[in-house]
Amino acid sequence: MENNETRTIYADNAATTKMSRTAIDTMVKYMEETYGNPSSLYVVGQKAKEALEAARAQVAGVINADPREIYFTSGGSEADNQALVSAAVLGAKKGKKHIISTAFEHHAILHTLKKLEKEGFEVTLLPVHENGLVRPEELEAAIRPDTCLVTIMFANNEIGTIQPIRELGAICRAKGVLFHTDAVQAMGHLPIDVAADNIDMLSASAHKFHGPKGCGFLYARKGIALTNIIEGGAQERGKRAGTENVPGIMAMAAALTEAAGKIDAYSAKLTPLRDRLIAGLSKIPHSALNGDAKKRLPGNVNFCFEAIEGESLLLLLDDKGICASSGSACTSGSLDPSHVLLAIGRVHDVAHGSLRLTLGEDTTEEDVDYMIRSVAEVVERLRSFSPVWRELQQGKRQFIL
Numbered sequence: 001m002e003n004n005e006t007r008t009i010y011a012d013n014a015a016t017t018k019m020s021r022t023a024i025d026t027m028v029k030y031m032e033e034t035y036g037n038p039s040s041l042y043v044v045g046q047k048a049k050e051a052l053e054a055a056r057a058q059v060a061g062v063i064n065a066d067p068r069e070i071y072f073t074s075g076g077s078e079a080d081n082q083a084l085v086s087a088a089v090l091g092a093k094k095g096k097k098h099i100i101s102t103a104f105e106h107h108a109i110l111h112t113l114k115k116l117e118k119e120g121f122e123v124t125l126l127p128v129h130e131n132g133l134v135r136p137e138e139l140e141a142a143i144r145p146d147t148c149l150v151t152i153m154f155a156n157n158e159i160g161t162i163q164p165i166r167e168l169g170a171i172c173r174a175k176g177v178l179f180h181t182d183a184v185q186a187m188g189h190l191p192i193d194v195a196a197d198n199i200d201m202l203s204a205s206a207h208k209f210h211g212p213k214g215c216g217f218l219y220a221r222k223g224i225a226l227t228n229i230i231e232g233g234a235q236e237r238g239k240r241a242g243t244e245n246v247p248g249i250m251a252m253a254a255a256l257t258e259a260a261g262k263i264d265a266y267s268a269k270l271t272p273l274r275d276r277l278i279a280g281l282s283k284i285p286h287s288a289l290n291g292d293a294k295k296r297l298p299g300n301v302n303f304c305f306e307a308i309e310g311e312s313l314l315l316l317l318d319d320k321g322i323c324a325s326s327g328s329a330c331t332s333g334s335l336d337p338s339h340v341l342l343a344i345g346r347v348h349d350v351a352h353g354s355l356r357l358t359l360g361e362d363t364t365e366e367d368v369d370y371m372i373r374s375v376a377e378v379v380e381r382l383r384s385f386s387p388v389w390r391e392l393q394q395g396k397r398q399f400i401l
């Protein structure tokens with residue numbers, strides 16, 4: 001097949017998604033027509049207030065929550081921060097200062113945990129093993145009388161592995177410990193029912209499900225007193241100050257309703273494409289899939305290639321019109337490999353050669369085949385220049401993969 005250089009394949013849906021037409025139209029409508037401040041008493045303001053409350057009910061309905069349990073935030077990071085700080089404040093009041101999480105959480109969680117450690121909290125990070133999954137019996141064993149919070153992500157943003165959330169939640173419930181989940185990667189892509197899944201608090205972000213950036217929500221079960229991390233006016237039941245981002249929230253609710261309505265179709269379409277991509281990339285010598293092959297998000301593919309530098313791989317794929325990610329922190333100028341890959345036991349050298357491709361609704365089988373050919377070509381080319389690869393070939397170095 002021809003190598004069509006002009007095409008662009010967006011395969012970084014875990015980083016962000018393109019806004020849906022419905023979300024864009026909703027956003028524009030509320031910017032143009034319903035511009036009032038929801039806190040104002042005149043009709044123009046009250047129209048915005050009514051819309052906001054309708055959006056809250058819509059979001060709540062998708063996850064089987066009560067509208068009063070939904071707090072709009074500026075995104076996933078803020079929701080994560082507020083959930084953890086709130087649970088810590090509640091725990092400290094009872095003299096409970098132990099928190100359980102995992103080593104491969106998003107930095108919005110890990111950095112907040114670091115801050116809490118400095119304030120005297122003790123944090124246990126559960127292992128996620130080679131398959132990228134928490135073992136429920138290990139959570140059960142880690143819970144102590146002074147544990148105030150368990151926070152475990154629903155699905156991982158780098159390797160896509162999906163935790164047994166319902167089971168983990170049931171363990172926490174039985175032990176009377178608050179259970180928070182960062183569901184940013186799962187929301188709109190997997191069915192979520194906060195009641196059935198035993199979830200006390202949950203974070204979500206609109207831009208990961210075809211809504212706008214800078215908009216998200218925190219679900220907190222009735223009776224859980226939140227601590228403000230933004231002080232000011234009495235918006236969001238007094239728990240999150242600041243004039244509500246009405247157009248963003250309306251677009252988020254529309255995008256979530258849309259995504260939730262087609263979860264089955266989305267999964268049925270993406271799962272075979274994901275598996276085709278995994279099968280194709282597995283044929284590249286000395287490569288390995290990261291994370292469980294089946295218990296992963298329908299669109300997530302993450303590989304390591306021996307003797308490859310992730311950044312070079314990304315640049316050459318960009319030349320071929322493929323938008324991908326390494327999942328590592330190298331973009332920030334540091335050479336630290338991904339904490340997620342290290343958490344599943346990849347050694348530094350191998351973790352540096354990672355590639356994450358996250359498919360979306362628009363991805364076609366042709367795109368997948370083009371990605372397989374392109375990655376194979378680029379890996380071969382990079383290896384042909386690589387002194388490490390030469391040493392591996394000459395037997396001066398041992399293959400890891």
Ligand SMILES: *Cc1c(COP(=O)(O)O)cnc(C)c1O
Nearest residue numbers: 075076077106108157184185205
């Ligand atoms: C993207 C992401 C976040 C951060 O969400 P923002 O809305 O970008 O702040 C948090 N957790 C996970 C798992 C994510 O993928």
